[in-house]
Amino acid sequence: MRKVAVIGAGMTKFRHRMLETGRELSFEASRAALDSARMDIKNVDSVVLGSAPDAFDGLHMKGEYLLDGAGGSGKPYTRVYVGGGTGVFIPAAAWWHVASGVSDVVLAVGEEKMSPLQPHPQYAFWSIFDQFLERPLGVTLLWIFSLEMRRYMSVYGIKEEDIALVAVKNKGNAMDHPSAQLPMRITVDDVMKSEPICTPVKRLDVSPTSDGAAALVLASEDVARKYTDDPVWITGVGWNVDTTFWTNRDLCYPEYVEKAAMMAYKMAGISNPRKEIDFAEVYDPFDYKELHHMEGLQLAKRGEAPKMTREGITQRDGDLPINPSGGLLGVGNPIAAAGVMKVAELFWQLRGEAGRRQVKKPVHRGLAQAWGDLMQVGTVVIMER
Amino acid sequence: MEYNPLFDGTYHLRPWVDSLPLEYKYSLGVAGKTFSEGLKQGKILASKCSRCNESRIPPSIYCVGCFGYSDGYVQVSETGTLYSFASRGDVVVAAVEFKGVKGLLFHRLAVSDRNKLEIGAPVRPVFVQQAIRKGDITDIDHFELAV
Numbered sequence: 001m002r003k004v005a006v007i008g009a010g011m012t013k014f015r016h017r018m019l020e021t022g023r024e025l026s027f028e029a030s031r032a033a034l035d036s037a038r039m040d041i042k043n044v045d046s047v048v049l050g051s052a053p054d055a056f057d058g059l060h061m062k063g064e065y066l067l068d069g070a071g072g073s074g075k076p077y078t079r080v081y082v083g084g085g086t087g088v089f090i091p092a093a094a095w096w097h098v099a100s101g102v103s104d105v106v107l108a109v110g111e112e113k114m115s116p117l118q119p120h121p122q123y124a125f126w127s128i129f130d131q132f133l134e135r136p137l138g139v140t141l142l143w144i145f146s147l148e149m150r151r152y153m154s155v156y157g158i159k160e161e162d163i164a165l166v167a168v169k170n171k172g173n174a175m176d177h178p179s180a181q182l183p184m185r186i187t188v189d190d191v192m193k194s195e196p197i198c199t200p201v202k203r204l205d206v207s208p209t210s211d212g213a214a215a216l217v218l219a220s221e222d223v224a225r226k227y228t229d230d231p232v233w234i235t236g237v238g239w240n241v242d243t244t245f246w247t248n249r250d251l252c253y254p255e256y257v258e259k260a261a262m263m264a265y266k267m268a269g270i271s272n273p274r275k276e277i278d279f280a281e282v283y284d285p286f287d288y289k290e291l292h293h294m295e296g297l298q299l300a301k302r303g304e305a306p307k308m309t310r311e312g313i314t315q316r317d318g319d320l321p322i323n324p325s326g327g328l329l330g331v332g333n334p335i336a337a338a339g340v341m342k343v344a345e346l347f348w349q350l351r352g353e354a355g356r357r358q359v360k361k362p363v364h365r366g367l368a369q370a371w372g373d374l375m376q377v378g379t380v381v382i383m384e385r
Numbered sequence: 386m387e388y389n390p391l392f393d394g395t396y397h398l399r400p401w402v403d404s405l406p407l408e409y410k411y412s413l414g415v416a417g418k419t420f421s422e423g424l425k426q427g428k429i430l431a432s433k434c435s436r437c438n439e440s441r442i443p444p445s446i447y448c449v450g451c452f453g454y455s456d457g458y459v460q461v462s463e464t465g466t467l468y469s470f471a472s473r474g475d476v477v478v479a480a481v482e483f484k485g486v487k488g489l490l491f492h493r494l495a496v497s498d499r500n501k502l503e504i505g506a507p508v509r510p511v512f513v514q515q516a517i518r519k520g521d522i523t524d525i526d527h528f529e530l531a532v
Contacts, residue, residue: 017398019398019399058403118402131411132411133443134491134522136522136523137493139491143471147478147479148469150469150470151469196473198473199471199472201471245443247442247480248441248488251469
């Protein structure tokens with residue numbers, strides 16, 4: 001397999017509702033990524049785009065709809081989709097285009113425009129539940145995340161206050177992100193007193209719904225070295241999918257995330273992730289999910305991620321910074337774009353270009369992870385400089 | 386709380402509203418039809434695989450473990466245990482576990498004192514009257530504590 005570099009990244013602001021269409025958002029992010037790589041669309045061999053459920057837009061064939069905005073016209077073009085895991089799956093799919101030798105330069109684009117669906121984007125998720133067993137009961141995603149959060153708390157004796165620390169950290173980190181939708185300085189008390197959405201989940205435990213796009217430029221080694229003296233390499237990718245029956249797995253431990261991570265660690269030659277990963281962008285649509293995923297990624301022992309958070313290890317100046325970008329809780333959650341934003345954060349952090357978000361310790365290797373569909377997908381990318 | 390001013394946004398939309406009339410008629414499938422007939426009789430059916438020595442809900446014609454055909458159906462125990470629960474307003478929902486069966490059943494939970502709820506508590510399904518059962522998941526009206 002050929003070595004694969006990331007040589008450019010760009011993104012739009014993330015907002016609850018944007019004036020721009022999905023095509024326009026895709027263009028803005030793609031143009032920014034190409035500019036950052038000092039490339040033009042004529043240099044791009046193929047395009048990989050990701051976007052989550054078509055139901056948000058009410059446009060079937062959303063990949064095709066977004067084609068020209070993502071620079072895919074007249075090129076080999078692929079849309080990938082694994083629900084919330086899509087964002088980190090996009091660079092994994094772009095990676096195999098380059099690693100296999102099929103393409104030298106790939107534009108990887110994540111787009112999401114959740115706002116069109118009325119009265120709220122959450123209604124799109126009705127269509128992901130089993131039509132016979134679940135929909136007649138009026139189940140929503142918030143119900144099942146609440147079940148999962150309570151199970152996690154119950155098995156390990158974790159308090160809601162411990163979980164709230166993640167929201168405090170990530171929304172605080174997002175104060176330094178120019179694209180952030182929900183940057184805030186808040187306290188654990190603010191989280192605890194925020195509106196109960198579905199007990200135990202409260203308003204400030206949850207990421208917002210968002211519109212936005214983000215993009216990356218991937219290149220083979222010889223092309224990368226022509227455009228930059230300082231490429232960042234993708235050294236591991238992994239993905240894993242479990243059944244849509246969320247009822248048929250351990251709600252306390254994301255095995256599919258572990259399997260995706262192990263695939264990526266093996267490729268990157270990592271045997272002790274806790275020591276060998278310098279920082280991570282872990283999927284955090286809910287604050288407890290960051291903890292859950294740290295454990296699945298083997299960055300924390302089972303049930304111990306809350307302790308690491310309490311001890312400040314996951315802060316930007318800690319030993320294992322988690323979500324220095326501000327994550328989905330702070331920057332926002334335009335689903336496929338949010339995952340690409342996480343990989344873009346690896347790019348900026350590894351190049352020392354993260355500005356006020358730059359983590360304190362020197363970093364050489366970072367990990368980005370996303371999760372989604374019906375609590376069933378793990379996607380992982382490891383990058384090094 | 387300190388909010389970043391960017392949060393407010395400065396975008397003025399020019400909206401266009403559209404709606405699509407879509408309706409679906411699904412097939413329950415082979416295992417789903419059997420499960421549905423079980424519900425009408427007040428039973429929750431799991432499929433079993435003798436090679437893996439496993440039973441699973443929801444029942445399936447194939448075994449997820451060995452990817453062979455399942456061997457048939459077994460009725461789950463009349464009482465299950467509370468795996469997790471969540472609440473919003475007056476509504477409490479639960480994931481229920483049955484002994485020896487892989488998979489949880491999601492449903493509503495009726496409970497008089499919410500403070501008494503704890504994970505691991507025994508619960509049982511309460512079916513609606515046989516005459517009005519339709520063979521869908523709402524034939525179970527709710528679960529209740531079996532203590």
